[in-house]
Amino acid sequence: MIDYKSAGVDIDAGNEAVRRIKHLARSTFTPGVLSEIGTFGGLFRLEPGRFADPVLVASADGVGTKLKVAFLAGRHDTVGEDLVNHCVNDILVQGARPLFFLDYLATGRLSPEVTEQVVTGIARGCRDNQCALLGGETAEMPGFYAPGEYDLAGFIVGVVDRERLIDGRRLAPGDVLIGLPSTGLHTNGYSLARRIVFDTLGLGVDAQIEEVGETVGEALLRVHASYLPAIAPLLDEPGLVRALAHITGGGITENLPRVLPEGCQASIDKGAWEVPPLFTFLEKAGGVPEDDMYRTFNMGIGLIVGCAAADVDRVLARIGPLPGPGPRVIGELVSGPREVRYRGTRS
Amino acid sequence: MIDYKSAGVDIDAGNEAVRRIKHLARSTFTPGVLSEIGTFGGLFRLEPGRFADPVLVASADGVGTKLKVAFLAGRHDTVGEDLVNHCVNDILVQGARPLFFLDYLATGRLSPEVTEQVVTGIARGCRDNQCALLGGETAEMPGFYAPGEYDLAGFIVGVVDRERLIDGRRLAPGDVLIGLPSTGLHTNGYSLARRIVFDTLGLGVDAQIEEVGETVGEALLRVHASYLPAIAPLLDEPGLVRALAHITGGGITENLPRVLPEGCQASIDKGAWEVPPLFTFLEKAGGVPEDDMYRTFNMGIGLIVGCAAADVDRVLARIGPLPGPGPRVIGELVSGPREVRYRGTRS
Numbered sequence: 001m002i003d004y005k006s007a008g009v010d011i012d013a014g015n016e017a018v019r020r021i022k023h024l025a026r027s028t029f030t031p032g033v034l035s036e037i038g039t040f041g042g043l044f045r046l047e048p049g050r051f052a053d054p055v056l057v058a059s060a061d062g063v064g065t066k067l068k069v070a071f072l073a074g075r076h077d078t079v080g081e082d083l084v085n086h087c088v089n090d091i092l093v094q095g096a097r098p099l100f101f102l103d104y105l106a107t108g109r110l111s112p113e114v115t116e117q118v119v120t121g122i123a124r125g126c127r128d129n130q131c132a133l134l135g136g137e138t139a140e141m142p143g144f145y146a147p148g149e150y151d152l153a154g155f156i157v158g159v160v161d162r163e164r165l166i167d168g169r170r171l172a173p174g175d176v177l178i179g180l181p182s183t184g185l186h187t188n189g190y191s192l193a194r195r196i197v198f199d200t201l202g203l204g205v206d207a208q209i210e211e212v213g214e215t216v217g218e219a220l221l222r223v224h225a226s227y228l229p230a231i232a233p234l235l236d237e238p239g240l241v242r243a244l245a246h247i248t249g250g251g252i253t254e255n256l257p258r259v260l261p262e263g264c265q266a267s268i269d270k271g272a273w274e275v276p277p278l279f280t281f282l283e284k285a286g287g288v289p290e291d292d293m294y295r296t297f298n299m300g301i302g303l304i305v306g307c308a309a310a311d312v313d314r315v316l317a318r319i320g321p322l323p324g325p326g327p328r329v330i331g332e333l334v335s336g337p338r339e340v341r342y343r344g345t346r347s
Numbered sequence: 348m349i350d351y352k353s354a355g356v357d358i359d360a361g362n363e364a365v366r367r368i369k370h371l372a373r374s375t376f377t378p379g380v381l382s383e384i385g386t387f388g389g390l391f392r393l394e395p396g397r398f399a400d401p402v403l404v405a406s407a408d409g410v411g412t413k414l415k416v417a418f419l420a421g422r423h424d425t426v427g428e429d430l431v432n433h434c435v436n437d438i439l440v441q442g443a444r445p446l447f448f449l450d451y452l453a454t455g456r457l458s459p460e461v462t463e464q465v466v467t468g469i470a471r472g473c474r475d476n477q478c479a480l481l482g483g484e485t486a487e488m489p490g491f492y493a494p495g496e497y498d499l500a501g502f503i504v505g506v507v508d509r510e511r512l513i514d515g516r517r518l519a520p521g522d523v524l525i526g527l528p529s530t531g532l533h534t535n536g537y538s539l540a541r542r543i544v545f546d547t548l549g550l551g552v553d554a555q556i557e558e559v560g561e562t563v564g565e566a567l568l569r570v571h572a573s574y575l576p577a578i579a580p581l582l583d584e585p586g587l588v589r590a591l592a593h594i595t596g597g598g599i600t601e602n603l604p605r606v607l608p609e610g611c612q613a614s615i616d617k618g619a620w621e622v623p624p625l626f627t628f629l630e631k632a633g634g635v636p637e638d639d640m641y642r643t644f645n646m647g648i649g650l651i652v653g654c655a656a657a658d659v660d661r662v663l664a665r666i667g668p669l670p671g672p673g674p675r676v677i678g679e680l681v682s683g684p685r686e687v688r689y690r691g692t693r694s
Contacts, residue, residue: 034402034512039441039514039605039606040406040436040437040438040440040441040592040593040605041404041405041406041437041438041440041441041443041505042404042405042406043402043403043404043441043512044402044403044404044405045400045401045402045403045509046393046401046402046403048399048400048401052395053392053395054392054393054395055381055390055391055392055393056390056391056392056393056403056446056447056504057388057389057390057391058388058389058391058447058449058481058482058502058504059387059388059389059449059482060449060450060451060482060483060484060502061451061484062451062453062484062486062488064486064488065488065489065490065491067491068490068491089387090387090388091387091388093387093388094386094387094388094390096388099403100403100405102405102406102407102502103407104407104408104409104451104500104502106409106498106500134405135405135406135407136407137407137408137409137500139409139411139500140538141409141411141412141498141538142412142538143412143415144412144414144415144492144496144498145491149491151453151488151491151498153451153453153484153486153500155405155407155449155451155502157403157405157504158388162392165381165390167386191487191488191489245387246387258386258387259386
């Protein structure tokens with residue numbers, strides 16, 4: 001006799017996990033939420049009349065191999081926050097504020113404890129961004145994941161009035177680029193970082209990195225920053241911000257061009273900010289060419305704001321709370337092919 | 348020297364995959380889509396004035412271990428359709444029509460060909476449901492997935508006017524339950540089915556199942572039905588449908604109670620429909636207790652419609668195109684604890 005449990009799927013553990021998740025999800029509910037978790041779809045009411053011409057902005061993301069560091073460290077309550085913040089930034093750069101989030105958590109064998117820790121991080125991220133955790137899927141998939149491992153993806157929906165959409169179209173040569181500090185690697189470049197730290201250097205997750213003043217686990221698990229608190233005050237003044245770029249996989253080199261119009265080149269002064277020691281540590285230890293560094297890691301800049309030269313002071317004055325050092329001008333736009341060129345030397 | 352490619356992440360293969368996906372995604376675009384794929388978030392305009400009080404309905408889902416059958420069969424262009432249809436049904440049961448879909452595709456090493464096949468299925472599912480493929484994440488995660496394997500999750504957002512929300516609240520004893528045929532296992536019960544077919548019986552994916560008249564691969568990869576064409580005509584008549592239940596993991600036993608009000612019990616006549624031979628084959632071959640069958644598999648019923656007894660004929664007459672045999676009355680509501688009770692014997 002074969003029943004579902006002996007086939008590797010534990011419905012009771014699943015129900016226990018759902019019970020724990022419900023409680024956490026409820027802690028994130030905003031006034032728009034109409035449903036309890038557990039119905040087939042989550043319900044979110046778009047306040048009538050609030051937006052003249054509402055545009056929904058949606059994004060899907062994963063945490064990538066940063067998860068492997070979480071497995072090694074046995075720390076599961078921060079990757080969910082990474083994921084939410086990453087998603088929040090991806091819609092924020094088009095001018096949208098988050099409405100709701102859904103997660104997908106897949107594992108070989110469901111541990112209600114680990115599930116709860118992961119969702120604790122998701123819920124914290126959602127609360128901090130006033131974003132409702134509206135639902136999700138927790139999948140037990142025997143034979144897909146190594147014991148103790150899981151994959152995690154997230155999906156966010158936000159809204160912006162059409163006339164307030166930010167898309168970089170108004171950028172022009174002479175405009176200025178302002179960089180906001182990242183908190184670490186965020187969620188990108190982990191396959192390379194892990195190879196350097198664990199394979200090349202043979203470090204354990206608890207090893208101290210002298211140059212960084214933290215353990216490997218601490219440094220690599222630093223939570224991806226949400227730039228909503230910093231950027232929200234700017235959104236209240238339509239037209240002030242001409243472009244926003246979230247510096248994710250591909251670094252400044254590949255992400256900034258995504259918001260540049262044809263004929264606009266970004267000239268970035270590498271000396272304008274101090275590259276945090278974690279990046280220089282990885283660069284040296286891995287012998288990674290500098291070009292690869294800038295097209296793999298964020299190098300200390302998590303988000304770039306583009307604005308008119310005349311507005312720089314107003315933008316700098318209005319930027320809200322940041323996770324690290326203050327915002328700084330890191331470059332400007334010039335005429336040229338739609339790409340990033342670096343100048344200067346790192347400070 | 349370590350660069351990103353030698354660390355297991357192939358950005359060029361990623362870019363090639365993105366190029367192929369863009370083309371497929373564009374084929375699904377509906378008038379609401381404002382953006383091209385490739386910006387940070389996908390943009391969908393909610394037609395102003397179209398809804399008096401719009402409620403967004405969202406759901407996240409995976410394909411589960413049905414993927415393992417696709418890997419064995421080397422057939423990757425149907426699981427995406429499974430996923431879209433599953434998601435469409437999950438919001439349809441609350442009265443919502445789909446607006447847009449995003450996917451998450453994670454793999455150890457990215458094959459542009461397999462990625463294209465998977466997204467081909469997603470795009471087909473989206474087009475068939477008038478749902479825009481607005482974006483997604485394709486993640487290359489070295490060391491997470493076995494060679495040739497991947498995981499796939501989907502997120503859908505639909506909309507319904509608040510006064511047309513379907514939630515089962517108006518169900519009452521005396522109401523009638525109508526069953527719509529499934530096309531196969533849909534996307535649930537695969538861990539158990541695979542154990543029976545591959546482990547217990549030792550069948551290959553090309554083996555013929557005599558009782559079913561198909562190969563293992565054909566029978567187990569039958570695409571999850573979308574019930575949008577069947578149900579859409581009913582949504583145009585507010586109040587006609589009192590509840591809709593999508594029969595997914597947990598079968599009729601666990602899914603139908605999700606839409607029942609307190610004090611309402613579903614009495615299901617097991618003799619009201621013919622259980623398709625694939626289910627009886629699995630039941631016998633695995634020695635699976637009948638109770639477990641009904642709380643694991645859909646047993647031939649993919650969606651249940653609840654309506655007033657006086658409306659049954661109108662509902663039956665208005666139901667749109669179905670994937671198999673016609674709709675049929677399979678039970679009714681009685682007073683009692685909020686659960687499913689079965690009666691009769693299977694025909």
